[in-house]
Amino acid sequence: MKQIRTLADLIKIKDEYLSKSKESEKKDAPGGKVRIRVHMGTSGIASGARAIHDFLTIELEKRNIDAIVIKTGDMGYCFAEPTIEVTLPGEEPVIFGNVDKLRADEIIEKFIKNGEYVEGILPVNYQIIN
Amino acid sequence: MSSIKIELREEDVKRIKEICASFRNDPQELINVLHRCQEHFGYLPAEVQEVVSEELTVPVAKIYGVITFYSFFTMTPKGKHPISICMGTACYVRGAEKVLDEFKRELGLQVGQTTKDGKFSLSSLRCVGACGLAPVVLVGDKTYGRVAPDDVKNILKEYEQ
Amino acid sequence: MEEIKMVKYRKQILVCSGAGCDSRHSEEILDNLKLELEALALENDIQVIKTGCFGLCGLGPVVKIMPDDIIYTKVTPEDAVEIISEHIVKGKKIERLVYKDPLTQKLVSASSEMASFKKQLRIVLRNCGIIDPESIGEAIARDAYLALGKVLKEMKPVDVIKLIQDSGLRGRGGAGFPTGLKWKLAFENKSDEKYVVCNADEGDPGAFMDRSVLEGDPHSVLEAMAICGYCIGSSRGLIYIRAEYPLAVARLITAIKQARDIGLLGNDIFGSGFNFDIEIKYGAGAFVCGEETALIHSMEGLRGEPTVKPPFPVESGFRGKPTNVNNVETFACISPIILKGASWFSSIGTEKSKGTKVFALAGKINNVGLIEVPMGTTLREVIFEIGGGIQYGKKFKAVQTGGPSGGCLTEKHLDTPIDFDNLVAAGSMMGSGGMIVMDEDDCMVSISKYYLDFTMDESCGKCSPCRIGNTRLHELLEHICKGNGTMADLDRLRNMSLVIKDTALCGLGQSSPNPVLSTLENFMDEYVAHVVDKKCPAGKCRDLMQYFIISDNCVGCTACARVCPVNAITGERKEPHLINPSICIKCGACIEKCKFDAIIIK
């Protein structure tokens, strides 16, 4: 990444990132990608998030699904960890809790492939500042 | 107090000196130095403290004072499989004490002790932050969540060969 | 790439099965919905799915219809038929089940509108779980370092300090000292060298707010430290972090490196001539190092013993230089305040406590985890709505806030709006934000003993009230738990507590008796039961328990006698058995074995 010397440099990086992710959020667009965030703070990892991350990375590739898997910190849903957030192109993100390999597989097959909800959805119960 | 007398090898002394030098032999970096030494040796025997004392020009009594102040530092080697039971409040109210008692009973150890064969050591710690999984037990790097006293035998069995 | 198929189902019905709703029969609602759909042969058209908690437990059970985005509240199993026949089949909204705003009488059904009923507001946790903490680009995409740029380019230090003062931000580490004022004092103390310290020595058992922020959004802290450095005239930042947080440390190291690489830390940041860099100092497992002066001594390679204030760190801190110490959560509030303005921040919260507070909910609560709510949210909202209520439908007994320095609050405090001053007035404190919920099975005498056990262990030993006094408190509580206490002991307990509070050197000692005092205040009857009746109402104190066999229920199966490790149970086969209390060690093995509920604890 390039050195930031001015505010404009910073905003340029911001815009690059935003447009890149906007691109991937477009429905049916060539750049459209499934984005999966695996919540991997200490608590998430202790609950097995790492295995889920690896599983998803390998399986999505195997099953030929164009997706980005991102490691993030925890959301705070300790009672339902491991949790992941899946954003289908053009859709609102959906968070799934208590994800084990079985459920991860189900998420790929049903939700990612068909947009069909599976159990374990955690409704967003907070507002976030933008 | 450590009853174990060890003899440092030349390369160990060299390593300690390197660690101290990497912190500019600055006495104020004592805690960082001790962290690195404990990473290297697994514990902080008296002999290591003496070398650090020499390098940082901090009296060894002061170093011992620091080591005995911070619960992270230890002068006794940990077991091959160090067992830590989280005694954070969340774990406590969900029965961590009973789990700890069970470990004590199974291993015949008190907190802070190591089995004679050096296999297991037992410690309690304050909140690993996996409160959703309370009560939590750590064996080495592995985390066990929602542990009940009945699980203790099985956990130990995993490490028995 | 395989074409992503269109949604298979026409509509989806989401049924909250969070513990709060579940206890109000959400499972039945789910079954009824499914039965009804099957009856109408719609099961392949309409999907019914269980979800986790909506955070609307006060309105539960909650059912949401997608993609219509309609939320029904207080749904009963009987409503299932209507939901299918009216909403799904006819497409008509069922107004009866829509939430009515008590003020405006307006019906609110869309989940976007329901947002205002979401009790949580995430400022500190704005990026947690959203960005990759190891990618500075992702952080920048969510406005990281924008505030720093703005401050360096457009604002004078005094203006920033004024802005922080106007926002009403108070320190999130415990005592709630106004952050802007602290910065101002640090700014005014002239020195060739000053330090900005981030206190990440989160030590309260059951609190993990700071760790989550550092693991999920490390740049928010780095940026704020630089802003603080600019304001007070410091070019060196130090993060004092627990060595027990390896992941947070690793992510911080990565974040610092990335920020340095692109010039957001280091010399001449944003071409402004301002230099700032950050290094990490490790704690080593001493709770008392959360206290500013102890933390500073620890960073200087010494035993983490606190010293008397004044002098305050802003006058004489690290290496004797003015040092501004703020905690992780405080720093995480800074850049939103700068970007969105002081009045935005001060519009959130109560009169004297602005903004939001992150809490770590733990204990006997359903939704254990991290939450962030505006100041002024009530304990009831936190525990029963966001937290989903008490596990296994048990009765709420107390909530402990403020960690070992806090107190236990009860039923009567549930509607207290949470802020710094209200919690203190109620006999507890904000602390760093641990919130441990206790139910009817928790013995409050044992709980205060547990906290004393902690403070006793973590006392640095420097001052006599804390070093010896806490040990004496602990002993007396143990004495009481064993059934040897007297009413006079309760007076002594209170006097010792008050004196320790009044005389101890630092915050740890001054607050260590709080759990005792608040339980004495709120649960006196439980103490009296221990000392007068020699009973532990919660059945936790082993020495006060007695095991009995109800002879009417006992069939004489001998299972209990066989499992008893000390042969305390006698009796003929097919005859009621007896437990000899003088032999019984109260291990509870017999209760587990008895299939006839014949053994009780009294």
Added chain:
Amino acid sequence: METMKLTIDNKIIEVPKGTTLFKAARELGIEIPTLCYMELHDLNIENKPAGCRICVVEVQGRRNLAPSCATNCENGMVVKTHSTRVLNARRTVMEFILSDHPKECLICPKSGSCDLQNMAIRLGIREIPGTEIAKMSTYRKDTSPSIIRDLDKCIMCRRCETMCNDVQTVGALSAINRGFMAVVSPAFEQNLEHSTCTYCGQCVAVCPTGALTEVDHTPDILRALADPTKTVIVQTAPAVRAALGEEFGMEPGTLVTGKMVAALRVLGFKYVFDTDFAADLTIMEEGSEFLDRLSRHLKGDESAKLPILTSCCPGWVNFFESYFPDLKDIPSTAKSPQQMFGAIAKTYFAEKIGIGRKDLVVVSIMPCLAKKYECQREEFSTDGNRDVDYSISTRELAAFIKQANIDLNNLESEEFDSPMGESTGAGVIFGNTGGVIEAAVRTAYELNTGKKLEKVDFMELRGLEGVREATIDFNGTPIRIGIAHGLGNARKLLNDVRAGKSKFHAIEIMACPGGCIGGGGQPLHHGNSDIIKARAAAIYREDKKKILRKSHENPFIIKLYKEFLGKPNSEKAHHLLHTHYFDKKKKFIVKQ
């Protein structure tokens, strides 16, 4: 100067900014009780951990009680030092401290001079609630050649730690552990003997309780006195006579030389001699050594190293052997007066009275605890028989006198025995910081210049400044002299020497702040530096009284050289009166 006006116990006072409540109250005649706070202003020593919490006071408008020792006065403060709240808190805290303290006052060596005991009396403590369930923090007892540590009695006032680290920079002691088991100890809780302790005894001197005490050698002396086959003689160090009276209720600074001699005779010592005699002898040896080195140095002989360092102080010798072993050829090789006395007593004097050295028991009365260790050093024995058999402190002597029902106050003064009881004023001032070098200058000047010294009092060498320097004109040759007392000050001068930056020709070092008068074996000053100043003044008074004030004028010293030793630094003198030093630096074990 900015001042602060406040009210303490309804009295108004105005004090300079930065004054603590404790000191402001003292100005008003209100003595707030404390256990940990200690300030020796003239010696630049302060111990202020604010840990005991006995000195708490109520400040109007403040949430909790304030430690008066560590709270500065502010304008408009309204302070109460004895409100009900304060008294209850003080008593409860005291009960806490006592609940973790052994209740064996009757048999405690500190009994009667214990700050904790006095505090219990002052606060009227009559019971310690909860004793029956109170666990105690207990530790292993440790006895070293000089000092006994009984940490069960430690109240964590940290005075010893301050003395050992901040004042003496020895670093043998540190607070260890935390919480209830926190205590002050050497590294690894090992014995003091295996630490870098110099036995200076300053920790003992300031310990408010019986946690740190000296090893009591009076029983050994009693046994020797009772043994008809033994001739028991005694030597008394100069600083003892200026402090012993304090133990018998006399004003600090009362000289009790004659009464002390009388008491020692009553106790049964066959000969009562004076270490001052040996001090004169020391000057002869050390002074000659200095002049020799100096003249060789001035001639450009590089093997003649300067500065020369005095070597009379055993704590100081232990210090450089541990911390500056590389400089061990710099100090004078002259033994300390105690050991010179022993060496002469067991040879010259034993011969004179016609007994073997084994039948002569030499006892020393010292203001010092390191002397106990010194006389046990192997190099100071011949065939396992020590030159000085036992060394006891001023405090032990006082206790001994009391045990023997001797009423010191009403004893008639008596004179020391001859010949080893005769001394000059130069020998007397050995007890003060600067005294050894002043004595040396008096002699060296005359020997060097051949001229009579007109002005005997070198005021420029006196005082309580931690490090002092002066230049004395030796007939055109300026001799630069450095003085340090307290090992922390010594370290500063030593670092310069090590770095080759020292400008001095001679340096005097005494381990204890104030010199021997402030020694670890002296009556406890309980943190009052006026006591030390009074003792110093008494020593100079004694010097002034003497007709002979230069060591080389001591007729018995002249006689000793004539009859026995020959000349200063002669071979015989070297054999008997000089020693060598060891490298005692701690070494870690390295396995190849």
